[in-house]
Amino acid sequence: MxxxxxxxxxxxxxxxxxxxxxxxxxxxxxxxxxxxxxxxxxxxxxxxxxxxxxxxxxxxxxxxxxxxxxxxxxxxxxxxxxxxxxxxxxxxxxxxxxxxxxxxxxxxxxxxxxxxxxxxxxxxxxxxxxxxxxxxxxxxxxxRGAGVHRTASTPMRPSASFADFPYERLDMDRYAARTFLGERTFNHHTSVGCPYVCNFCAVVNVYEGRWLPDPAEHVVRVTQRLVREYGATGIEFHDNNFFAWEKRTAEVAAGITKLGVAWWGEARIDTMLGFSGETWEAMARSGLRMVFYGAESGDDEVLARMDKGGLRVADIGSLNRLARRHGVRPEFSFVLGTPGDPLQEAERTFSLIRTLKRENPDCEIILYLYTPVPLPGMYDTAKAGGFSFPATLDDWVGPVWSTFAQRRNPLTPWITPELIRRVADFETVLNARFPTHTDIRLGAASRRGLQVLGKLRWEAAVFRAPLELRILHRLLRYRRPEEMGF
Ligand code: B12
The missing domain is CATH 3.40.50 (Rossmann fold)
Incomplete structure (x- = not known):
């Protein structure tokens, strides 16, 4: 076979x-x-x-x-x-x-x-x-017959309990990507699942709060291999949550410090606020450049509804300042458009983003719209309002649903064109005033041009219909950070 x-x-x-x-x-x-x-x-x-x-x-x-x-x-x-x-x-x-x-x-x-x-x-x-x-x-x-037969799964095992990925069967040079982390960036994945059950997240269905990390020494060994055999200068750790366990993170950081790689991973704000000063220093020393955080909202009520483990808006600000002190850029992702009063929530979130940028202009901001996943909570509200997933692959790949999956067109009953417009306008001004660091093709002059033009609107807080900025983005082929994201 x-x-x-x-x-x-x-x-x-x-x-x-x-x-x-x-x-x-x-x-x-x-x-x-x-x-x-x-x-x-x-x-x-x-x-x-x-x-x-x-x-x-x-x-x-x-x-x-x-x-x-x-x-x-x-x-x-x-x-x-x-x-x-x-x-x-x-x-x-x-x-x-x-x-x-x-x-x-x-x-x-x-x-x-x-x-x-x-x-x-x-x-x-x-x-x-x-x-x-x-x-x-x-x-x-x-x-099977007229129906679908499902079989029970075997228990999950950590990835490290299997053989290494067979890199030797690939042309690894093809995968050495030029990114903000370096000329030869590779990706790796060091844990299965995620220990949290946020009720809007697309991986909870699959893992139900289980997280099986590879041991630190395994992570260090694979990183060494990527550096020594394939010339890696940057590593993206694609785990849903790389930093869930402080001890493992500190050990990985210590183990890769001498390799001279720049790295990136995804974390929870509350976990990272609990890390000791020594761990933060070890992470920064080891080459940690940027961390992706689900900040989700500038509204405490919405954060509570999202089951974010008690995260408060004030914590997002604290993390922003802490990360700045250690020189590790935070990348905050927000999920707008949840049920309730999404317009008011969006305004609160925009106001938080302005504060975050004032306190740390280097932080990155990523904006998504809530896209239902079949989990109790917000999904039930969407269903009650008439939302349902397509029943066929033809519908899924049709024009309406294919943008849904990219979290730009959520099709939830409470989303209004007004909300979509306001988010798009705010994002355009934000991306002009603060062009993302992850778009490395953008030259210094283009970056400066965007910033100068964007500054006028950003300072005056005038976001409506920023046509001039949209045209400039198009001319420069600007890539929004979420287009480059995972
Ligand atoms: C790398 C990545 C990408 C890369 C794709 C790289 C590639 N495939 O070449 C890029 C950046 C393009 C990408 C884009 C998007 N992504 Co993506 N991506 C990831 C990420 C970070 C890692 C995937 C990975 O390598 N995992 C490690 C491997 C080992 O695990 P795995 O993929 O789960 O595979 C295991 C099982 O799923 C299963 N399996 C997988 N395939 C198969 C096939 C067979 C036959 C079998 C038997 C088993 C099997 O076995 C594997 C081994 O255990 C995941 C998050 C994550 N940590 O997994 C998100 C993730 C998969 N992405 C996601 C999404 C939504 C997107 C986007 C649609 C969103 C967007 N930003 O617009 C885009 C667009 C998608 C597209 N372009 O088609 C979601 C999917 C959620 C969902 N429930 O549907 C995830 C989970 C992120 C998230 N938390 O929301 N992504």
């Missing part, structure tokens, strides 16, 4: 190691030849897929995120299945794991993985090859 691993094209300019499929590759049992097609870096991926999927007894494993990747995966898989009807197609990842029925309503998909793939792949390959009953394979869903 020939295994084809496929990472569909995600977003322009995102060259990142395809960890989702590399994680699967490392558990493919001996005797099953495999090949990896990554449409993000391989200009001949179409031809490679044709060739590989046309092999006898081929199985195609596809990783799918919502949004652009889904839009590419659907037509590609359909065309392959039409050409090779015997090809088995299995999907996994965040989209199929949550929207199981929509995937299995499509006859081109043979089945989906419900969670982590490492526990699925060996059993699935043996069952497919031997023609055994799929009901014995853990953690999958497939069509």
């Amino acid at each position: 020939n295994v084809v691993l496929y990472n569909p094209r995600a977003q322009r300019a995102h060259r990142r190691l395809p960890l989702s499929v590399l994680a699967l590759a490392r558990v493919i049992p001996p005797g099953f030849p495999w090949a990896l097609v990554d449409e993000n870096v391989d200009p001949d991926s179409g031809a490679a897929l044709e060739r590989l999927c046309g092999q006898p007894d081929a199985v195609l494993f596809v990783t799918v995120m919502p949004g652009p990747q889904l839009r590419v995966a659907v037509p590609t898989c359909r065309a392959l299945k039409a050409r090779y009807p015997g090809l088995r197609i299995w999907w996994g990842g965040y989209f199929p794991g949550i929207h199981v029925d929509a995937c299995l309503a499509d006859p081109m998909i043979d089945g989906v993985a419900l969670g982590l793939g490492e526990g699925v792949i060996p059993a699935l390959l043996h069952a497919l090859e031997g023609g055994h009953d799929l009901a014995e394979v853990p953690g999958i869903a497939f069509r």
Whole structure:
């Protein structure tokens, strides 16, 4: 049986190691030849897929995120299945794991993985090859009779308990990305899940508050390998929450200090406020440049509704000042447009952002709109107002829903055009007055031009219809930080 691993094209300019499929590759049992097609870096991926999927007894494993990747995966898989009807197609990842029925309503998909793939792949390959009953394979869903059959998952295991990612099978130079962290930035992932259950977050469904970290020495060893064997000068740790455990963070920081890499990761504000001064110093010394935080809102009531573990608006300000003192840039993400009074909440959040920028002009701001995920709470309010997810992949990839996944067009019943306009206007002025540091293509003169023009409106707090700034952004091909984000 020939295994084809496929990472569909995600977003322009995102060259990142395809960890989702590399994680699967490392558990493919001996005797099953495999090949990896990554449409993000391989200009001949179409031809490679044709060739590989046309092999006898081929199985195609596809990783799918919502949004652009889904839009590419659907037509590609359909065309392959039409050409090779015997090809088995299995999907996994965040989209199929949550929207199981929509995937299995499509006859081109043979089945989906419900969670982590490492526990699925060996059993699935043996069952497919031997023609055994799929009901014995853990953690999958497939069509049976008129319905969908789901099997129970095996317990989750930390990533470090499996073999290393098979970097030696990739052309690693293709993945050395130029970012604000350095000329050769690689990505790594050092923990499974997230220990928190914020009720708007898109990973809670999958992990339900579980977090399994790789030990610090494992993280240090892989980082060393990326530096020594592949010349990494920057590392993005893509964990949902890299910093959940202070001891591990301090040990990683100490272990990578001498490597001279710049690094980035995602954290909770309350956790980082609790870190000791020594840990902050160790992190800064080790090359930590920027940390992404879910700040979410400038309104205490909304923060309480989001189950942010008691986070208060005042804490966001404290963290901003603490991070500034240590020279580690904070990147605050806000999720506007939750139920209640979203216009008033947006105004409060804008006012907080102005304070954050006054106290630390170097902080980064990312604005999203709340996009429902099937969790109790705000999702129920959306449903009561008539919100529902599409039932077919055709609807998901249509014009209305494909922008939904990118958190710009939430389709929630309480969102008004007025709110969307105000957020867009504020963001335009903000991105002119403070162009993001993450857009490294923006030259010094362009940056200065944006700042000078943006300053007039920012100081006067006049945000309405900033047409001149929009035109300038377009001319300079400015990339908003959330376009570059995860
Ligand atoms: C890297 C990344 C990206 C990269 C993509 C890189 C690539 N694929 O080439 C970029 C920057 C392009 C990106 C973009 C977006 N992303 Co993204 N991204 C991530 C991130 C940070 C890491 C993914 C990763 O490598 N994980 C490590 C691997 C090992 O784990 P994994 O992906 O979960 O894979 C395991 C299982 O899911 C499963 N599995 C996965 N695929 C398959 C396939 C098969 C066949 C099987 C059996 C199993 C299986 O097994 C794997 C091993 O255990 C995650 C958050 C996270 N920490 O996971 C968000 C995340 C996946 N992204 C998300 C989103 C929403 C987006 C965007 C849509 C949002 C936006 N900002 O507009 C965009 C656009 C998507 C697009 N362009 O298609 C969400 C998905 C939420 C959801 N429930 O749908 C996440 C969870 C972030 C979040 N917290 O909200 N992203």
